[in-house]
Amino acid sequence: MSVLEKMVGIVMMIIGVILTYQTYENVKAAGIAAWFFIFLGVATFLVGAVLTIAKTR
Numbered sequence: 001m002s003v004l005e006k007m008v009g010i011v012m013m014i015i016g017v018i019l020t021y022q023t024y025e026n027v028k029a030a031g032i033a034a035w036f037f038i039f040l041g042v043a044t045f046l047v048g049a050v051l052t053i054a055k056t057r
Contacts, residue, residue, distance in 0.1 A: 002056040009051030016045030 020041030027034045 005054075005056060006052055009048045009053075012048030012051065013045050014048075016041045016043070016048055019044065 018041075020038055023030050023034055023037040023041060030037055
């Protein structure tokens with residue numbers, strides 16, 4: 001179970017980085033919601049990092 005949790009954390013980190021990068025590169029296309037999507041990408045990355053770092057019992 002802990003291996004699955006680490007894998008999900010890594011996938012979430014990758015998704016967060018991709019979302020943040022793509023939104024930052026295309027701020028004009030995202031319009032007024034660009035900073036919201038950048039925030040969501042960073043938050044997703046941080047949750048993935050916590051899942052990856054956290055120790056399971």
